[in-house]
Amino acid sequence: MSMPLLLEPLTMRAASARNRLWLPPMCMYSVDAEDGKVTDWHVQHYATRALGGFGTVVVEATAVAPNGRLSPRDLGLWDDAQVEGHRHLVDAVHAGGALAGIQLGHGGRKAGTPPWLPTVPRSEARTSTLEGWDLVAPSALAYPGHAVPRALTLEEADDVVAAFAAAARRAVQAGYDLVELHGAHGYLIHQFLSPLSNEREDTLGGSPQGRRRFALETVRAVRRVLGEGPEGRVLGIRLSATDWVEGGLTAEDTAVLARELVEEGVDVLHISTGGNVPASLPTGPGYQVRFAAQVRQAVAGMTTTGGGSPVVVAVGRLESGAQAEQVLVTGQADAVAVGRYALRDPYAPLRWAHELGVNDWQQAGFPAQYWRGVWA
Numbered sequence: 001m002s003m004p005l006l007l008e009p010l011t012m013r014a015a016s017a018r019n020r021l022w023l024p025p026m027c028m029y030s031v032d033a034e035d036g037k038v039t040d041w042h043v044q045h046y047a048t049r050a051l052g053g054f055g056t057v058v059v060e061a062t063a064v065a066p067n068g069r070l071s072p073r074d075l076g077l078w079d080d081a082q083v084e085g086h087r088h089l090v091d092a093v094h095a096g097g098a099l100a101g102i103q104l105g106h107g108g109r110k111a112g113t114p115p116w117l118p119t120v121p122r123s124e125a126r127t128s129t130l131e132g133w134d135l136v137a138p139s140a141l142a143y144p145g146h147a148v149p150r151a152l153t154l155e156e157a158d159d160v161v162a163a164f165a166a167a168a169r170r171a172v173q174a175g176y177d178l179v180e181l182h183g184a185h186g187y188l189i190h191q192f193l194s195p196l197s198n199e200r201e202d203t204l205g206g207s208p209q210g211r212r213r214f215a216l217e218t219v220r221a222v223r224r225v226l227g228e229g230p231e232g233r234v235l236g237i238r239l240s241a242t243d244w245v246e247g248g249l250t251a252e253d254t255a256v257l258a259r260e261l262v263e264e265g266v267d268v269l270h271i272s273t274g275g276n277v278p279a280s281l282p283t284g285p286g287y288q289v290r291f292a293a294q295v296r297q298a299v300a301g302m303t304t305t306g307g308g309s310p311v312v313v314a315v316g317r318l319e320s321g322a323q324a325e326q327v328l329v330t331g332q333a334d335a336v337a338v339g340r341y342a343l344r345d346p347y348a349p350l351r352w353a354h355e356l357g358v359n360d361w362q363q364a365g366f367p368a369q370y371w372r373g374v375w376a
């Protein structure tokens with residue numbers, strides 16, 4: 001049978017995902033010993049989503065430095081001792097038939113808050129900065145409710161770039177197929193990009209070009225680690241396409257940035273929005289898809305340094321197979337990420353495939369063991 005586009009394979013450099021459904025990074029705040037190490041929880045959580053049929057499973061924001069953690073219970077890859085746990089996680093995701101990706105990030109001025117815990121309603125969770133946290137940022141401007149960060153020196157900013165590269169090297173050692181840089185949601189890379197959080201006048205600020213430099217330098221350093229040619233590992237970046245407020249980043253800024261990122265070695269642009277300053281945003285079904293479409297338009301016709309076409313991933317309240325398929329068929333994105341829905345239903349890809357009329361489990365690359373569950 002002909003497959004829905006959603007279930008067509010997606011090739012990025014040497015890696016091929018069985019379909020176009022992504023599990024986006026979602027912090028689980030489940031590191032027991034506050035040492036950044038993978039636990040059984042992480043392995044089971046991600047492996048379940050791989051068995052559930054996602055083509056690409058991206059592990060949550062993983063810190064490149066201890067002070068870059070969003071909370072003390074975040075994952076890390078700042079130390080070689082953290083690699084082993086990630087190796088188990090990658091093996092489990094691969095056994096479920098998915099590509100394994102990891103999001104590398106640094107929280108900057110939004111780092112160091114108490115973790116969200118399942119027992120505390122989100123509305124009551126405290127988000128102020130933990131006492132004594134070494135909070136750093138492009139400029140000494142606080143995110144509302146958080147402590148005032150210290151502005152990074154140029155040398156310290158170089159050290160953070162090097163930390164991203166070192167964490168990427170560890171991700172390669174662990175076997176990840178894909179590294180996604182966290183350039184969205186008001187974390188460090190986004191803080192450098194946005195005029196609302198970057199008031200520097202040196203080479204890392206002062207103009208749109210200056211504000212883009214930290215992101216581009218990070219991409220360059222990480223690309224070197226991942227390998228340059230078609231055999232290099234896949235490099236993605238998550239961007240907030242807009243700050244949703246006057247004077248902040250706009251879709252036009254993001255279009256310029258997206259082209260430069262592809263020229264520097266990015267293969268995947270994962271398009272989200274917001275998070276750098278408090279803003280009210282529409283959160284209905286598909287609320288961010290139009291931004292992915294604009295980025296896709298901006299990079300149309302470009303070739304990545306690996307020789308392929310840039311891949312654009314849309315995310316945000318994509319909650320049915322038909323809706324996700326529509327995003328792809330109408331050319332708004334190359335892949336779709338499904339976050340909160342996949343917390344409720346890890347088997348969304350299998351369910352959606354069934355709803356879209358797919359009856360060839362083998363062709364779809366889904367676990368043969370689960371075939372009886374659908375066609376009993």
Ligand SMILES: Cc1cc2nc3c(=O)[nH]c(=O)nc-3n(C[C@H](O)[C@H](O)[C@H](O)COP(=O)(O)O)c2cc1C
Nearest residue numbers: 024025026027060061315316317318338339340341
């Ligand atoms: C519990 C939770 C944790 C999240 N953690 C991350 C993260 O680590 N990195 C990131 O880029 N986005 C994170 N997000 C945002 C999601 O990846 C996704 O972009 C967002 O939930 C919108 O997609 P959805 O409507 O399909 O859930 C998180 C979201 C949730 C609900």
